[in-house]
Amino acid sequence: xxxxxxxxxxxxxxxxxxxxxxxxxxxxxxxxxxxxxxxxxxxxxxxxxxxxxxxxxxxxxxxxxxxxxxxxxxxxxxxxxxxxxxxxxxxxxxxxxxxxxxxxxxxxxxxxxxxxxxxxxxxxxxxxxxxxxxxxxxxxxxxxxxxxxxxxxxxxxxxxxxxxxxxxxxxxxxxxxxxxxxxxxxxxxxxxxxxxxxxxxxxxxxxxxxxxxxxxxxxxxxxxxxxxxxxxxxxxxxxxx
Numbered sequence: 355x356x357x358x359x360x361x362x363x364x365x366x367x368x369x370x371x372x373x374x375x376x377x378x379x380x381x382x383x384x385x386x387x388x389x390x391x392x393x394x395x396x397x398x399x400x401x402x403x404x405x406x407x408x409x410x411x412x413x414x415x416x417x418x419x420x421x422x423x424x425x426x427x428x429x430x431x432x433x434x435x436x437x438x439x440x441x442x443x444x445x446x447x448x449x450x451x452x453x454x455x456x457x458x459x460x461x462x463x464x465x466x467x468x469x470x471x472x473x474x475x476x477x478x479x480x481x482x483x484x485x486x487x488x489x490x491x492x493x494x495x496x497x498x499x500x501x502x503x504x505x506x507x508x509x510x511x512x513x514x515x516x517x518x519x520x521x522x523x524x525x526x527x528x529x530x531x532x533x534x535x536x537x538x539x540x541x542x543x544x545x546x547x548x549x550x551x552x553x554x555x556x557x558x559x560x561x562x563x564x565x566x567x568x569x570x571x572x573x574x575x576x577x578x579x580x581x582x583x584x585x586x587x588x589x590x591x592x593x594x595x
Contacts, residue, residue: 356397357434358471358533360545361427362493362583364463374424374461375403382457383427383593389450391443398430398595402491402587407553414560416570421583423467426491426545430595434536437470467493467583469542474531477514483529486549488556488586495542495581502538505576509544510534513572522562523569526555542581553586 365374383401386392392399403425413420431437445451496505510532517523517530528549535543550556559565573579 356430356432356473357437357536358473358545359427359429359431359437360469360471360491360493360533362423362467362491362585363425363427364422364465365424366461366463369461371406371409371424377457377461378403378425379591379593382454382461383591385450385453385457386444387593389444389447391440391447391450392594395431395436395440395443396429396594397432398428399593400428400590400595401593402426402428402489402590404585405488405553405588408586411553411557414557416560416565418579418582418584423583423585426585426587428590434470467542469493469533469535469540469545470537471533471535471544474533474547475510475514476529476531477510477517478524478527478530480528482551483549486528487552487588488550489588489590490546490548490550490556490584490586492546492582492584493542494544494546495578497576497578500576502543505543506534508576513569513576516564516568516572520564520568522564523559526550526559526562546584556586 363378365371379401383399387399404423431440444454496502500508514530514532517527528551529547530549531547533545533547548556550559
């Protein structure tokens with residue numbers, strides 16, 4: 355058992371995409387990875403940079419508006435106490451904290467989206483996720499009419515079940531994990547991760563009629579449409595673990 359911390363990030367407005375991704379990996383993430391706090395507390399640390407082709411494509415009618423996120427930072431820890439200790443130790447590190455504050459100010463736009471989740475619930479797990487060239491990462495907020503417990507039960511059993519039993523949804527996906535948030539008062543309730551062979555396979559999967567007949571009505575029931583944001587990343591950059 356453990357927890358995962360997802361942070362959806364945007365680059366500073368004046369920073370070119372390629373420069374941002376290089377500096378995020380080689381300066382910011384590398385500095386965190388070299389810290390005693392990371393070596394002692396993080397089980398795994400990865401970056402999920404947005405695919406270049408995902409910036410350029412038109413969104414399908416069933417997709418939410420592109421909010422312009424550039425990647426997702428994901429960190430694995432043992433528990434909430436380990437997360438609290440990691441963040442405290444990193445903030446008090448005299449050799450690291452000023453550098454990270456400077457890098458964060460120069461690399462990232464002020465707004466990011468964060469959620470702390472439990473270990474993932476696998477909905478689909480076919481061989482080959484480590485070779486997938488495209489991964490959907492979607493941060494979501496429940497419909498305010500649903501309390502946390504009923505939402506999480508519905509998301510896992512009913513919504514996840516659609517992808518297990520309907521071939522039009524299941525067949526294009528290599529793997530599908532649900533990461534359920536652990537704080538009932540958090541701004542977001544979880545993160546979906548779905549792995550595809552490539553971006554073209556993901557785009558083609560949106561044409562499945564089950565997305566209209568089954569997924570769209572269920573999404574309208576369980577989610578706040580203003581609290582859903584996603585991007586398509588490539589293979590992750592493993593920083594630690």
